[in-house]
Amino acid sequence: VRMPYEQLARVGHAVRVTVSPDADKLDTLEALASQRQEEFRSITYDGLDEQSYVVEFTHPSSTKASALRWLARQYGLDMNDVVAVGDGINDVEMLAEAGFGVAMGNASERVRAEAELVIGHHMDEGLAEFVEEHLIDAPSVPALQRLIG
DSSP states (O other): OOOOHHHHTTOSSOSEEEEOOBHHHHHHHHHHHHHTTTTOEEEEEEOSSTTBEEEEEEOTTOOHHHHHHHHHHHTTOOGGGOEEEEOSGGGHHHHHHSSEEEEOTTOOHHHHHTOSEEOOOGGGTHHHHHIIIIISSOSOGGGGHHHHO
16 A cells, blocks of 8 residues: 555554655665564565665564475475575575575576575466476476486
């Protein structure tokens, strides 16, 4: 939900707050985040253009990795049996924790570094091709190791 900053500051139940600051305001937001690490975590990454940034503020334990662990437990899966696919900086922890991490072709080098495999660009249906070629008939996720061997 988009709202003015004054109103946003009074929301006590937000799960994630995403701010797109101007470059001159980025240092202020990052300083605030480093001072209050116990209250929330922040991730900063490039926006859609060269002059913009995105800063996400979440609960300290709110990560895609923690959500993936929770989902795996709900389905009785070990994390070694989980494939995670991502392209954003907020996917890094999830890719590192999954049994098999896959980075999209449009992912940054930092995201790619956490993945066992880099697939096609999201605009070129890279995920669909990966699923069709390697997951639909794969007997188990550990078998994906043959893809990178």
